Amino acid sequence: MGTQYISSVSQDYISGLCGELEKNNIIKPGDFQKYRVKRGLRNPDGTGVMAGLSHVSSVEGYYILDNERIPKEGKLSYRGYDIKDIIADCVADDRFGFEEVVWLLIFGSLPSKDQIAEIREVLGKSRALPDEFIEDMIMKHPSKDIMNKMARCVMSLYSYDENPDDISTPNVLRQSLQLIAQFPTMMNSAYQIKRRAFYNKSMYLHPIKPELSTAESILRLLRSDKKYTDEEAKLLDICLMIHADHGGGNNSTFSTRVLTSSGTDTYSAITAGLGSLKGPRHGGANIKVAHQMEYIMENLDDSTDDKQVRDMLARIMKKEAGDGSGLIYGMGHAVYTLSDPRAVILKRSAKKLAFDHGFEKEFMTLDAIERLTPQVFAEIKGVEKTMCANVDLYSGLVYRVLGIPEDLYTPLFATARVAGWCAHRLEELTTSSKIMRPAYKSVTKYRAYTPLEQR
Known part of the structure; x- marks a missing residue:
């Protein structure tokens, strides 16, 4: 069993404070209409408020005619290419496609055979975590939630980077490719430690085979016998491709772009995406x-x-x-x-x-x-x-x-989506020079200060 943190603050004290907190934090629903505030950055018809421009991907589900929203068949495109066409070509050619999608999202063009081989080699060789990282950062502090453990791992990698705060394109690109490669390793390691610490089951930490695709590597690391069929790996590969990105407005990608706009480091920005994706209204x-x-x-x-x-x-x-x-x-x-x-x-x-x-x-x-x-x-x-x-x-x-445990449903989503987060981060750094700074209307009336003796 993992170490349990016991709060020193009594629950009775907290319960008593909740009423005080709620009393001073309620905003009337009508005030949002009164001040024309779009809650959740949503327009009255449910569409998202336009907050930026992007080349990375497009999500379409309707069109506007005479100010009316007209439904249509959904379309998801990466850099202008329909995801259906991308996957159909990979299936027809019987090849893995996630690495292709990584190249497409980040660099903006369909890779050649040589470029696919190059990106697969780079990702394969970058899957290993730093020496002693698994023991020091994961095994010694097991977590009940894999998403939280992955977030901690990403933030910890900052300390292992010789140049973590440099936000130049070459450095962020290096960090991005390393994180895309390392996410499957972090995810599996965190899960295996959880199996031992919380389920009292055996854990399996297999050596990494850099020649494998991302989908193959995930299944091999996860299973005790390291075995999987090509059909299983190809199905998981499709899952990774369709989850790799979904426009700039989804909550986790927008969170990543918001932090990026502040000029912060890659590890902080990607951790924001993880924290967002964990939520049950999003990746959960x-x-x-x-x-x-x-x-x-x-x-x-x-x-x-x-x-x-x-x-x-x-x-x-x-x-x-x-x-x-x-x-x-x-x-x-x-x-x-x-x-x-x-x-x-x-x-x-x-x-x-x-x-x-x-x-x-x-x-x-x-x-x-x-x-x-x-x-x-x-x-x-x-x-x-x-x-x-x-x-x-x-x-x-x-x-x-595919025999993937429920503990890994959302982490697997993150393992695919980190490709999109990195693509949007690079785009934000290269195309925008302003920190995101929306406004909030204060609805609290001015009050004269009351000295302590008069309260």
Whole structure:
């Protein structure tokens, strides 16, 4: 068991202070409209406030006609190239593509065969962490949460860098490639230590094979026997490609760009992305989907029967079942309307493997949730809303089919997304010269100071 931190502040004292804190921190919902403040940096129609320009990637899910938002099939493009085309070419050629995507996102062009070989070699040779790092930074301080441990690791790498604060393009590019390469190693090492410290299970720290692709390396490091099939590795590779970036406005990428705009070091900026992605409203959503699917399957006689699933979805939306949130996790998106291209790709890619490995019922349950949720939403809410499955609906099932533990669902997301964070950081450094400094309207009225003796 890991070392437990015991707070010296009593819970009764904290509970008493909470009322005082809440009393002086409530802002009336109407004040946001009064002062024309866009909460969550969202426009009234739910679209994001335009905060910057980017070459890195584009997320499209609707178009505007006569000031009306018109739904359309979702499209995700990296540097102008449709992610569907990128993945289709990799599948047709039976090759791994994540390293290609890393090159494309950072450098802005499709790599040649020689450039693909070069970037794979660089990443492979850079996967190892500094000498004694795993023992000193991970083994001695095991963490219950892998995302927090990865954040600590990234910040600790600052101390191992001979030139950590130099934000010139060559230095940040070096740091970026090293971090992209090292994320799988950090993730697996943190998980293996958690297995030993909190689950009382054996841990496996295998030697790194630099000639492997990122997807192969992850599966080899994770499994006790170091074995995996090419089909499994190619499916994981697809997951890495579709998670590598998602525009500059998603919370973790925006957090990375905000810190970058201050001129801070690479390790601090990437740690911000990790902290953001951990949140259940962002990268942690795939775990919510997995838990909800398990709940539905456990509480229905047949979770592939449309009538039973429909009734359960209605109860969940009415907050009569589930976790009480009223949400159907994995459904709906801030931008995508008719479809999320990532969900479409994952569903198609995972179906055969899911059926072959005994996850047919899980797949059919998710398919039922995807089909029926818009109908049930319209019945319960009385509002017709264009709604599609998002990437989280199927990503958890893919990981489950691949034998990846739930502890690593979000860390695996981060292992892919660090490529996008680094690309956006480099773009922010090379194209912007202003620190991000939005305004907050103070709604507290002026008060005359009261001396201590008169309070």
